[in-house]
Amino acid sequence: MSKRAYNFNAGPAAVPLEVLGRAQAEFVDYQDNGMSIMEMSHRGAVYEGVHNEAQSRLLNLLGNPEGYKVLFLQGGASTQFAMLPMNLLAEGQTAGYVKTGSWANKAISEAKLVGDTFIAASSEDNQYKSVPNLANLQLPENAAYLHLTSNETIEGTQFQEFPDTGNVPLIADMSSDILSRQLDVKNFGMIYAGAQKNLGPSGVTVVIAREELIQNSPKHIPTVFRYDTHTKNNSLYNTPPSFSIYMVNQVLKWIEEQGSLAGIEAKNREKAQLLYNAIDNSGGFFRGFADTDSRSNMNVTFRMASEDLEKQFVKASEQEGFVGLKGHRSVGGLRASIYNAVPYEHIKALVDFMGEFQRKNG
Incomplete structure (x- = not known):
């Protein structure tokens, strides 16, 4: 390789060169186990050590907020657009969405297929060139949650601060700006993000949530789409994207070093x-x-x-x-x-x- 490209891709995106080098050194033989991390059973102690370390390291970077759980899921943010209302939008409730652009619109479209929704704020009239001011936001008593997209990848807008939603859980799609700045996780009920922009390669989706939100999913949801399934099984209900999670752990180490x-x-x-x-x-x-x-x-x-x-x-x-x-x-x-x-x-x-x-x- 004579020269690294100037990589400005929106996702999958650049991975730290130091991380790629470490992964290369361990690719064929992970810590003298005679095989790659990709070849190991996800039920084995070696892989589970990496899995648990990545969860712990992520929470540590976020200040170890009490009562929060990290899940490693699959399907990208697009699957979370559906899983979120399936799990948290009960009959008689309505889900609030902040309409800020392309990705917010996709989340809204999926939620409408599941239950009642409302637009709490929008920047559509400004061609999505801005994010709306949420300082004086009014939410109905039956609001299940308020969802926003913290950073719109396509339009290039970003929330600089987040609203106080009181007892209504604030949910954020942070796929394109997670771990890019300091953040008080305790202001959120849930944060989710595809890994392929700031956390590593594509293949794994990170969910950081208050445990009370993800402990008891509705019983009629298919098993694999229930948050409590993955909570009870430590994200090992089915075979996880093990190499992607290994890479996330390496990127988290790199962030610590920065x-x-x-x-x-x-x-x-x-x-x-x-x-x-x-x-x-x-x-x-x-x-x-x-x-x-x-x-x-x-x-x-x-x-x-x-x-x-x-x-x-x-x-x-x-x-x-x-x-x-x-x-x-x-x-x-x-x-x-x-x-x-x-x-x-x-x-x-x-x-x-x-x-x-x-x-x-x-």
Whole structure:
């Protein structure tokens, strides 16, 4: 390998090079057991040690909140869109959703198939360029929960603070910004996230939930879709995505080495500021999509004067080793996903490329 790509993919996304190196060293023979972690029984002591260590390490990074459980599930956030109302939306209740863009809309669509829902707040009128202010949110007495998407990967918006929902559990899809900043988990009833953006490779979905929410699922739900099934079996009811969980554990170790969440947050803010400054100081050649106060530190979305110019930019960037800068097909434009594992040096290289492209085409 002569050179690492500048990986700005939205997911699956960059994995820390140090983690890839450690995994490579252990890939064929994990800790002198004569086989790869992928080949081991999920019922064996060696794998269970990795499994439990990953759960413990994740909770430790989040401050060891009392009364919370970590589940390792499959099916991505898309499966959680359905599992959540199946498990927590009882007859006579209604589920609240904050409508902020593409992924929030998918969660809402699935919930409507299960039971009654309502839109608690929306930024649709602003073309999803912002997240709504939830400071004065009013929830009905029969609200089962309030769901929000903490970071919209496609539109490039992010909640900078979260509402106090009182006795109503706050549920967050944090697939694209989990462990990117400091967070008080006790404000949430549940957090879930696909691993493929900030936690490791695709294949495992992390759920962090108050145990009281996931201990007694409705009996009519198929067994594998019940949270209490996975709670009682320590996420080992069926064969888990063992290699993905092993990789999550390695990424969690790497986050600890970066100064835990405080260190990661500082680095992410520095990276995002560098890129947003380049956009804002381009004299309008590049234009940020999201409103300034709602900008994501994970997914930087921007436009240019025309689609033809954007296509030229993407083509030229690919020739220089940049990957993943084309915006999502549903909204177009440009997007740089700068998750935890994307180094500052890669952002700097992108900014330099943007300046050179503008010099030639401005």
